Amino acid sequence: MTSVRPYSALAGVYDAVMAHVDYEGWADYLLHIMEELCDTLPAPAHVLELGAGTGLLTEALLDQSDWHLTVTDGSADMLSAARVRLAALGERTAFEHIDFSQPWKAAGAPFDAQLLLYDGFNYLMHPDQVGALFEGVGTAGKPGSLFLFDQSTPHNxxxxxxxxxxxxxxxxxxxxxxxxxxxxxxxxxxxxxxxxxxxxxxxxxxQRAWTLGQVEELLARHRFEILDAFDGFSLDPAHDGSERIHWLVRIPHG
Ligand SMILES: C[S@@+](CC[C@H](N)C(=O)[O-])C[C@H]1O[C@@H](n2cnc3c(N)ncnc32)[C@H](O)[C@@H]1O
The missing domain is CATH 2.20.25 (N-terminal domain of TfIIb)
Incomplete structure (x- = not known):
């Protein structure tokens, strides 16, 4: 058996591993949070997606919105699969290899909003790596724009x-x-x-199962304004027993 990097061999079978996930429902939830609870997005919005994987969620988001998405991932194999999946969408998509655990910049910045969904955040093992993510997001977004990400907690x-x-x-x-x-x-x-x-x-x-309190502290350290922290896929507030948290934050104004 050959040992390989995460998300290299897995890229070929990732869609089957995730067959149980309701990506359409997830996209609907995310769009509701961003477009109905917040009024800051222009039409069409230019959105940066970090850790987009093979583009399963991306495709659902593009189906349900008029967004233009810059699709990024740290795995070249996952990103290749996303390119294939989204090839027909032409100018609504752009692709870039970005590892957000170290200093990064995105072509096409500044973006109207940014996303990182389905446990990408949990691959950050140290506060310094979270710092690299947040610094990059702070630079890539328009001042005061939204960043929506999720995390899995120890309870999950x-x-x-x-x-x-x-x-x-x-x-x-x-x-x-x-x-x-x-x-x-x-x-x-x-x-x-x-x-x-x-x-x-x-x-x-x-992966690190970060607690609610740890993420809250890291967001404050990087001057992100917490608009909401949702419990799971609900609009209820996250709490100490939440298994998954969706964070809606505003990046600093400058
Ligand atoms: C569970 S998958 C989620 C993919 C996609 N968002 C989805 O919903 O199907 C986690 C993704 O995060 C990416 N990832 C993990 N650490 C990363 C890093 N430091 N920089 C960029 N991408 C990373 C992986 O390559 C993988 O594609």
Missing amino acids: SINNADFFEDEGNDGTLRYHRKSLFDATTGIHTTTFEIEGPEGRFTETHR
């Missing part, structure tokens, strides 16, 4: 341990996934084994 890892092992296939590639959560360190480790015509590969993904 603890409450859903029954779902920590699964397997599946997309007809060509097979995957097996197993997770372990260390409640002492807050580190969630997932091992994927992927098998297909090109061989057998393993990827180890390490």
Whole structure:
């Protein structure tokens, strides 16, 4: 079995791994938060999506809005898959390789809004890396613009341990996934084994299950104004027991 970087071999079977996710419903929720609860977006809005993966959420967002999206990811393989998926959308999309865990700038800035969804934030292991994300977002957005991101918390890892092992296939590639959560360190480790015509590969993904309080403190340190922190996929306030939190924040005015 060959050990490879996260989201390299997995890119080929990612859509099958995520087959259970209601991306249309998620996009509807995000658009409701940004367009109906906030009145700051021009039409069409130019939006930067970080950690966009294979573009599953991107496609749903583009279906339901008139947005133009700059689609970025730190994995070249995931970004290639997104390019293929979104090829027909022409000038409504642009693509860029961005690793947000270290200093970064995006072509096409300044953007009207920015997004980072489905656990991309949890791949940041240290406050310094969160700092690199927030500095980059602060530079890439128009002063006072919105940044919407989500995170998984330790409660998600603890409450859903029954779902920590699964397997599946997309007809060509097979995957097996197993997770372990260390409640002492807050580190969630997932091992994927992927098998297909090109061989057998393993990827180890390490994520930090940040708490609500830790993220709140980091946002304050970087002078982001917290507009809302939502519990899960609701419009209720996040709380100490939330498993997933959607943060709607305003970047500093300058
Ligand atoms: C669970 S996937 C979510 C992808 C997509 N947002 C979705 O909803 O399907 C997490 C994504 O974050 C990306 N990612 C993780 N760390 C990153 C980093 N430091 N910079 C850029 N992308 C990163 C991964 O490559 C992966 O595509």
